[in-house]
Amino acid sequence: MLTFIVNNKEVKTNAPPASSLVDYIRNELHLYGTKIGCREGDCGACTILVGEMAGGELKYQTMNSCLMPLGNADRKHIVTIEGVNGPDLTPVQTALIENNGTQCGFCTPGFVMSLYGFCLNAGKEKNLANAIEAVSGNICRCTGYKSIEKAAAAIVKKLQPPQRGLLVPPQREPSGPMPGVMPMEWLVKNKFLPDYFLAIPEKLKKIAPAGAAAVRESGYIVAGGTDILLQNPEGAMTSGNVNFVYGAREYKRIKFADGKCYVGSTVTVKDLKESRELRAYFPRLDDDLKLMASPPIRNMATVGGNIANGSPIGDLCVMLLALDATLILRRQGENREVKLKDFFIGYKKVNKDPEEFIQWIYFDLPDENTRFSFEKISKRGHLDMATVNSAMGITLAGDVIKKAHFAVGGLGPTIRNMAKTADYLLGKKISNQTFKEANLIAQGEITPRSRAEYKRALVRQQLFIHLMSFAPGAISLEALQ
Ligand SMILES: Cc1cc2nc3c(=O)[nH]c(=O)nc-3n(C[C@H](O)[C@H](O)[C@H](O)COP(=O)(O)OP(=O)(O)OC[C@H]3O[C@@H](n4cnc5c(N)ncnc54)[C@H](O)[C@@H]3O)c2cc1C
Ligand code: FES
Ligand code: FES
Structure with a gap:
């Protein structure tokens, strides 16, 4: 059984875990604010916020609910447009209206949620460029975008720096405080978010699993689901034998040892893009990865999934091949290593068994003579x-x-x-x-x-x-x- 919180309500369900979250939201919960445009991750109409406890801190990121497997909602806080509504319009909604950023309104819930993703992203400076990047995965057919840009600028203005005494001290990376921290208390006090958000960390702790999610040894591997739900391979959605690995914390980290960098397979494209350690070695990484998909897809798409799907145009695969990377794979208790250059054997065909799990991808760390x-x-x-x-x-x-x-x-x-x-x-x-x-x-x-x-x-x-x-x-x- 899956247990998660949708807006202010705990939900338990036996619905198929590999089905799409957007269908559950609309068809079972009857929350129709989340729209379906393309079902391919391209339009952003289905954007939601996904909150998760990580390192004692509640972190939210946007995801496209059309490509998100229901199983990946387990133990998380799912926020739809209904979940940010209060008695009055919020500052984000007001900014869109005052700047004529909405017309037919079909895309608007998606834009609002993406802009909330910007407000809640502690790692991002609260400037216009970052606000616009946050909506780069949202498409509007009516407004012509300039008015939405103006709304984004108005939101940036409304996001005043957090006040002393209200800051929840999150666990910081050793290299210093992250820019653009916007603590939940401030957002609630200033009517960006309803009060119930303050109680979510405690509620999530109660339903959070006792230990770190372990990777099973069998079953059809589902990570972010951005490829699987797009293609819906026969059997994978209905067999029930699904191995959800997106939450496997063991592999959601980047580690450095013996002159090598080990990237865990469940690290997302967003994690890579925002890794300070990696950016020290690859100064253009942030810009390079901006060219990959959209923020919600980058929040879902994993490195392991990008490699395992064997696409002839996978951006991470091209980068990792140029770093002469090696994969560490595991199946039924046995590990083996494969050079990435020997991994791709045909169109979407890779040198691995379907249930074989990519654990790590490693490569030599660049030195001062490496370009x-x-x-x-x-x-x-x-x-x-x-x-x-x-x-x-x-x-x-x-x-x-x-x-x-x-x-x-x-x-x-x-x-x-x-x-x-x-x-x-x-x-x-x-x-x-x-x-x-x-x-x-x-x-x-x-x-x-x-x-x-x-x-x-x-x-x-x-x-x-x-x-x-x-x-x-x-x-x-x-x-x-
Ligand atoms: C709108 C959109 C835009 C995109 N744009 C880009 C782009 O610009 N550049 C680009 O490179 N890609 C792009 N993609 C593709 C996307 O990056 C990949 O789909 C993503 O990285 C796959 O990761 P995932 O975690 O979602 O994989 P999933 O969909 O969960 O899985 C994909 C495949 O990999 C297998 N798998 C997943 N993890 C593992 C593992 N650890 N070990 C073994 N097998 C595993 C699964 O069984 C499945 O066969 C885009 C996708 C969408 C939907
Ligand atoms: S419906 Fe278009 S991105 Fe989900
Ligand atoms: S307001 Fe009509 S699609 Fe955006």
């Missing part, structure tokens, strides 16, 4: 899969390349590990000549299945950008002529 670059071209700037994506990692000895890995997605059934191009680069200095010769080899390594000429041009441009980012003065635009 890393990721590029992605897609039709839209946000919330779009890649047309072509690629990543390159190199290690230099002086100005000579002594290690290189290059991976390209979007060209065929699997992501391409560009071993010949990488081998060619060994022992070379970055120059126009090196780029031209590397490009000739790269073009020989690829056989784009569609729009071949266009995709070949994208590979060439991305190779150029990688090399230029590694040695800006050593290569010039003339190389492209």
Whole structure:
């Protein structure tokens, strides 16, 4: 039986745990404020808040309830638009109305919930750029967005810094206080949220599991569900033998040991994006991962899921291939390791048994001579899969390349590990000549299945950008002529 809190009410249900949360919210709880637009994670109409106790602190993040398996709601606080309503309109709702940010209203609950995600996200500065990023997964057909941007700006203004004495002291990362903390007391006092929110931590503690959720050894693995609920593979939803791993805390962490970085498979894209430790090694990580999906999908999508689904355009897969990553997998008590470059064997086919669990992904930590670059071209700037994506990692000895890995997605059934191009680069200095010769080899390594000429041009441009980012003065635009 699943137990969770929806708005101010505890719910217990035996509904199928692999069904979609939005259906439960609308069909069983009759809360119709949460809308269904696309059922594909693309429109944001179904956005809700999901609150969870982590490290003694209640943290909320937005999720798309159309792709969220009901089982992932277990022991959590689910907040729908009805759950933020009070006797009067809240400051978030008022800002949308006063700035003409709503017309037909179909998208509005989703926008409101995404803006609440911004208000409640302790790790984000309360500025306009972050408010706009929070709604980057919401689509509106009526208002033209400018009025919604104005509403976002008004909300930023209303979010005054927390007052002394009201701050709930959350457990901080060792590197210092997080920016943009907006404690619950302040939001309740200023009528952003109803009073009942203050009692949620105690209620959640009562229904929280005694120990950390362990990963079972069998069953169809479901993590964030963003792929599974999109594709609804036959059997997985109805068999009942489902292995929910999203909550497995053991693998929801990034650890560093012996010069290597170990990323747990249930770490989400948001966790990666916001990891201060990783950003110290990969300064562009935040910007790179902004190109991946939308905030609610990034909050749900796990690293393990991105790898295991074997998509030929998976952004994390391309990045991890360029870091020459290795997977640690577990099945029936046995562990084995597989190099990521040997993992992708066909379109959405990977070198693993369906019940085999990816525990960790590890790679050598970059040193001061290592350079890393990721590029992605897609039709839209946000919330779009890649047309072509690629990543390159190199290690230099002086100005000579002594290690290189290059991976390209979007060209065929699997992501391409560009071993010949990488081998060619060994022992070379970055120059126009090196780029031209590397490009000739790269073009020989690829056989784009569609729009071949266009995709070949994208590979060439991305190779150029990688090399230029590694040695800006050593290569010039003339190389492209
Ligand atoms: C709207 C939208 C936009 C997207 N945009 C992008 C994008 O820009 N770039 C991109 O790369 N991807 C994108 N994706 C894909 C998304 O990132 C992946 O779907 C996600 O990472 C999968 O993770 P998950 O936890 O949701 O996996 P799930 O859906 O839970 O599982 C996917 C598959 O992986 C298996 N699995 C999951 N975890 C494990 C594990 N630890 N061990 C073994 N098997 C496992 C499952 O059995 C299943 O077969 C997008 C998806 C959506 C819906
Ligand atoms: S209904 Fe469109 S994102 Fe869920
Ligand atoms: S107000 Fe009509 S879709 Fe946004």
